[in-house]
Amino acid sequence: MQDTEILPALAELMDERRSRMVLVIGNKNYSSWSMRAWVTMKAFGIPFEEIRIHLDQPDTTAKISEYSAAGKVPVLIANDITVWDSMAICEFLAEQFSLLNLWPEDTAARAFARSICAEMHAGFSSLRFDMPMNIRADLHGKGHTLGAQADIGRICEIWEDCLARFGAHEFLFGAFSIADAYFAPIVTRFKTYGVSLAPALAAYADRVCAHPAVAQWIREAKAETESAPWHDARPLK
Template sequence: MQDTEIHPALAQIMNEHRARMLLVIGNKNYSSWSMRPWVLMKAFGIPFEEIRILLGQPDTTSRIAEYSTAGKVPVLVANDITVWDSLAICEFLADQFSILNLWPEDVAARAHARSICAEMHAGFSSLRFDMPMNIRASLPGKGRTLGAQADIGRICEIWEDCFSRYGATEYLFGSFSIADAYFAPVVMRFRTYGVSLAPALQAYADRIAIHPAVLQWMREANAETETMAWHDARSEK
């Protein structure tokens, strides 16, 4: 399922359980953590309502606290269940809507996909700090610290390994999955900072960038007018 139509079985599940999904996110231009579950839900046609809370504002903390005491976005509210943290949200959705195969079906591939998402979730701190997501910007060559360059190299290694191991031609594990949604913000960074990739990896990044869910996120990010001074200052170094 790779478009925004609602899967018939999913529609039945949502109706039977009277499921109401509310996804709380930050600015689309800057919030890479928010992008992951948003893109995933759009890609698989999981209906949800969106609450966008502007980051870096005087009322940001208090507004997020209305949904989660963790104080960060994204947050998913599913009826009386609250899930915070982007990876936990993706896992929750995979459990709730197993019919959609948000993770790869093959056991080994699924374990691999979970591993690279966990690695992305916990690591790559230099890339995050030195090349923060800023979709509206065009800053080729900026942020290329030794740490960021090492992180880029590791990401390329991960992608190459996936394509080599599973013989996928479009996405990391064949069909679009949580893994591709998880690396979508990386693709946004590579575009902003003009990161050169090997042809096969560039082709993958280009496919992610034209996925309908990613395109919608990018359009809405480009339509935003709010700015974050710290984020923009970091981007330009």
């Protein structure tokens, strides 16, 4: 499709889906999985209504279950279609808004991007447990267990590989993509827990935080006043 044809076609597609695109998320300060889907939609200008449900409350699961039987966030409601799980949501959006190139255009880069997102989706359990997302907090020196350090090492390896092979020293695959949205919660964790990074990776983390969609999420997370007891009350090593 020629460039002159893309904008009208995209505008028509966006109008068609604008009326009933709803994203159900948790607290922005704590919900890393919600952040991934939300940042993806914001970064690519996909319009949606936001419903935010407070986490770690007696009625949290019941409220989320009004939108998805899985009882977890995020949940995307697109007209008569319900999609739950952040990876499924991102793939659905990439399919529905293919003109926006949410994944890298190059076949090899796209395959690599999907692989690292799948690895993030399924792995890094020590980092998740020992360094839970808490954007408002300053927990420098906490959570640096052997397991978390091993996960951090693997993430740094992924970033270095992507930036060297595909990123042209901007985002992981050049232009901002689902892959950067997927690692954005990791960037916030590194800042919360004072993780030291090599200069090139620290610069990448700063670029992610400065991206308008990520910066907006961080601002709104810091403006929240609710507490999620599991995140705030449990001791960190």
